[in-house]
Every structure is written in structure tokens, then in C-alpha cells.
Amino acid sequence: MNSAPGPLLADLTAKARATAHARASACPCGAATLADRPDGLVVRHADTVAKAHPPGTDPAELAGRLTLAGRHPGILLPPLDPVPVALHGRLVTFWPYGAPVDPEDPDAAPWEAAAALLARLHRTPAPRNPPMMRGPAKAAQAVARLREAGPHPAAASVLRAWATLPPWARAEAPMPRTGTLCHGDLHLGQLVRHPAPAGPWLLIDVDDLGVGSPAWDLARPAAWYACGLLPPDVWARILAAYREAGGPAVPAEGDPWPALDVPARALTAQTAARAVAKAVAAGRPLDEVEQSLVDACDRMAAVPPQLAQEHAK
Incomplete structure (x- = not known):
């Protein structure tokens, strides 16, 4: 975990507290840091969450994204205010608290709900x-960090897999099918129940x-x-739920892999790049899951993307 600068954490917590008290005359006190990463510092006070977005976040683009979330409250958790504020050179937004997925109960993971929301x-x-x-x-940022992290035996496998991807998947050319509204970073940590604790699942x-x-x-x-x-x-459950809800990313029937192959390869390389970079920083060997990602990169490098659907079993 990367420790946030003291003044930012203290002032973000104070902002969350003030916003929470402004929303309710009787507010149970108590703050908690929900996330402390380079891509976001998130703190909670009662039913209010404050997030400091990554340095360099474009104000106009973030405002546009906040507006989109506010327009689709049945899909995305709406912000408390569609206008971000500045704090210590970071853009800050405020949100209602939602109950997250329980990491201790993987069998109850709401994959079908996530697929339907997508x-x-x-x-x-x-x-x-x-x-x-x-x-x-x-x-592309994850791969750049891998290159900057220093030597590691697994880095070459990740970079070879990355090199097989088409330019758009490496952020070197425009994406295809750019008329579809997408979340961009779907995983179970991006789901909450709102109102907590038993409201409907929403994307955050x-x-x-x-x-x-x-x-x-996907x-x-x-x-x-x-x-x-x-x-x-x-x-199979994820794919069935997405198709049942009319999702356009894959054909309604038949093999979905021709549509998913390149993005799945890119996410594999991204996740492997992050894993290797973290291992280098910590001076430790890869764990079993991290090694499985690197092994997948080796397989990807050996099979061109356009042929991958024949091997995705």
C-alpha cells in the first residue's frame, strides 16, 4: 500500500466529515480509509465517501464522467455533486456510501449482476x-511501469505478449467500435449495494x-x-447473464472468443505487468497466481491473436 501524504489524507477526511454532517443532522462519527493507491485515495465518514483522483486527472473529462454517472442512477452510483473540487493539487469527488462485495465469500460474488449492469x-x-x-x-501504463521497475526474469514474457497485440489495444491507435458506453475497469471491487447494505448492485x-x-x-x-x-x-454464468441482458459485446450465440480475444490478452498482460512490477519493488518471487499470469503471457506470445479462439478452452 502506498501511504498518502499526511496533509492530503487529513484534509480529505475532514472534507468527507463535513459533507457527511451537512447531509444529516445526526451523523455517526468515525472515519476510515477505504483505499490508498497511486490511482486514488478514498476515505469514508458515515454515509459519505470522498475520493482524491489520480494526479493529472483532466477536470473536464472527470466532470463529463460524473455527469454520465448522474444520468444513469440505475447502473452507476451517482455522485453527490457532479462538480469535482481541488485539494492539494488533486481533484476530489463525493459519493454516497455503498456496501462492497464481501471478499470473504467468493461463492456469493455477484457476477451475474455485474454482467447485467454491463x-x-x-x-x-x-x-x-x-x-x-x-x-x-x-x-499501457502498467506495461510502462514494468519497464521502469528494473530487471526481472518474467518481464520478457509479458513484453513479448504485449507486442503481439494490435496498436489499439496498446493505446497506440483509436479503439474500434467507439460508439458504446463502457465502464473501462470492471472487477468485483467496482460493485456496491446502494442503499447499503441491501440495495441493488451498482457500478462505481x-x-x-x-x-x-x-x-x-468483459x-x-x-x-x-x-x-x-x-x-x-x-x-459460463457471466457470459449467459450478459447475453440474456442483451449485451452487444459478443454474439448472442456461438463462440464469444473472437470478440474477446484481444481485450482478454491485453488484460492478462496488464495484470501480469503489475504483478511483476510489484514483485520487483518488494524484492520477492512471484506467487502462484502471478506466475500463472506470466505463463499465460508465454502462451499468448506463441499464438497470434487471430488464432487464439482455437486454443481458448
């Missing part, structure tokens, strides 16, 4: 002049929200399935 988001008409979905850009985290290729939003579970990290029956 399908609804993908069917939502995009606004004029929308921001671009940032999935490929985030993958708008930092990567925008128009792009909808298959990217790429992480698809990649985990291809790497052997997600059981086949769980992947």
Missing part, C-alpha cells in the same frame, strides 16, 4: 462529445468511463478464465 451500460446511448474509455491507456469508479470497445469490460473475467483463475462454470 449489458445495460453498453446499450445506453452515448452522449455527444463523450470521453474515451481509458482501458487500453491503463494497460468513473475514472475510466467513456466510449470504446465493449468487449474490454476482458478481465475472460482473461481469468483463459488463465485458469476463474472456474469455467462461473465464466
Whole structure:
């Protein structure tokens, strides 16, 4: 975990407290840090959450993403205010608290709900002049950090796999199918129940929200399935729920892999790049899951993307 600068954490907590008290005359006190990473510092006070977005976040693009979330409250958690504020050189937004997925109960993971929400988001008409979905850009950032991290035996495998991807998946060219509204970073940590604790599931985290290729939003579970990290029956449930909800990222019937292959490869390389960079920073060997991602990169490098659907079993 990266420790946030003291003044930022203290002042963000104070902002969350003030916003929470302004929303309710009787507010149970008590603050908690929910996330402390380079891509976001998140604190909670009672039923209010404050997030400091990554340094360099574009104010106009973030405001556009906040507006989108406010327009689709049945899919995305709406912000308390669609206008971010500045704090210590960071943009800050405020949100109602939602109950997250329980990491101690993987069998209860709401994959079907996530898939249905994605399908609804993908069917939502995009606004004029929308921001671009940032999935490929985030993958490219992860690979750049790997290159900067220092030597590691697994780095070459990740970089070889990355090199096989088409330019759009490496954020070097425009994405195809850019008329579809996408989340950009779907995983179980991006789901909350609101109102807590038993309201409907909603998507959170708008930092990567925008128009792009909808298959990217299915790429992480698809990649985990291809790497052997997600059981086949769980992947089948995700795919069935997405199709049942009319999601356009894959054909309604038949093999979905031609549509998912490139994004799934990109997410595999992205996740492996982060894992190797973290191992270098910590001076430790890769764990079993991290090694499985690197092994998948070796397999990817040996099979061109256009042939991958023949090997995705």
C-alpha cells in the first residue's frame, strides 16, 4: 500500500466529515480509509465517501464522467455533486456510501449482476462529445511501469505478449467500435449495494468511463478464465447473464472468443505487468497466481491473436 501524504489524507477526511454532517443532522462519527493507491485515495465518514483522483486527472473529462454517472442512477452510483473540487493539487469527488462485495465469500460474488449492469451500460446511448474509455491507456501504463521497475526474469514474457497485440489495444491507435458506453475497469471491487447494505448492485469508479470497445469490460473475467483463475462454470454464468441482458459485446450465440480475444490478452498482460512490477519493488518471487499470469503471457506470445479462439478452452 502506498501511504498518502499526511496533509492530503487529513484534509480529505475532514472534507468527507463535513459533507457527511451537512447531509444529516445526526451523523455517526468515525472515519476510515477505504483505499490508498497511486490511482486514488478514498476515505469514508458515515454515509459519505470522498475520493482524491489520480494526479493529472483532466477536470473536464472527470466532470463529463460524473455527469454520465448522474444520468444513469440505475447502473452507476451517482455522485453527490457532479462538480469535482481541488485539494492539494488533486481533484476530489463525493459519493454516497455503498456496501462492497464481501471478499470473504467468493461463492456469493455477484457476477451475474455485474454482467447485467454491463449489458445495460453498453446499450445506453452515448452522449455527444463523450470521453474515451481509458482501458487500453491503463494497460499501457502498467506495461510502462514494468519497464521502469528494473530487471526481472518474467518481464520478457509479458513484453513479448504485449507486442503481439494490435496498436489499439496498446493505446497506440483509436479503439474500434467507439460508439458504446463502457465502464473501462470492471472487477468485483467496482460493485456496491446502494442503499447499503441491501440495495441493488451498482457500478462505481468513473475514472475510466467513456466510449470504446465493449468487449474490454468483459476482458478481465475472460482473461481469468483463459488463465485458469476463474472456474469455467462461473465464466459460463457471466457470459449467459450478459447475453440474456442483451449485451452487444459478443454474439448472442456461438463462440464469444473472437470478440474477446484481444481485450482478454491485453488484460492478462496488464495484470501480469503489475504483478511483476510489484514483485520487483518488494524484492520477492512471484506467487502462484502471478506466475500463472506470466505463463499465460508465454502462451499468448506463441499464438497470434487471430488464432487464439482455437486454443481458448
